[in-house]
Amino acid sequence: MSIFIVGMVIGLIAGWMLLRALINHKLKIMLDSIANSPVDEYKKIDLDFIKKDDIIYCYNRDGDVFLAWGTTKQEIMDVLSKKFPGTRFMARPDNLKEVGLEAAE
Numbered sequence: 001m002s003i004f005i006v007g008m009v010i011g012l013i014a015g016w017m018l019l020r021a022l023i024n025h026k027l028k029i030m031l032d033s034i035a036n037s038p039v040d041e042y043k044k045i046d047l048d049f050i051k052k053d054d055i056i057y058c059y060n061r062d063g064d065v066f067l068a069w070g071t072t073k074q075e076i077m078d079v080l081s082k083k084f085p086g087t088r089f090m091a092r093p094d095n096l097k098e099v100g101l102e103a104a105e
Contacts, residue, residue: 051099
């Protein structure tokens with residue numbers, strides 16, 4: 001009877017260690033695949049808007065370089081997306097309100 005109990009204890013310990021080894025192996029495979037997966041990188045341009053008369057001028061906030069102009073937000077975004085495909089544009093909400101454009105929510 002004592003041999004049976006010792007065998008059960010050894011079996012439980014070996015099973016537990018095997019389960020932990022399998023879980024660690026699967027976890028390592030998952031973490032390696034995440035670490036080696038390509039990261040979606042995109043270009044980002046910070047925008048600054050100035051309104052003169054009814055025309056809104058769009059500048060790059062970092063270098064004060066003129067980028068586009070238009071009378072509506074859609075006109076400006078169309079020009080910017082054609083000039084800079086695959087780029088995300090950032091603008092301060094207070095600057096958007098200042099020139100009469102609404103911030104995206």
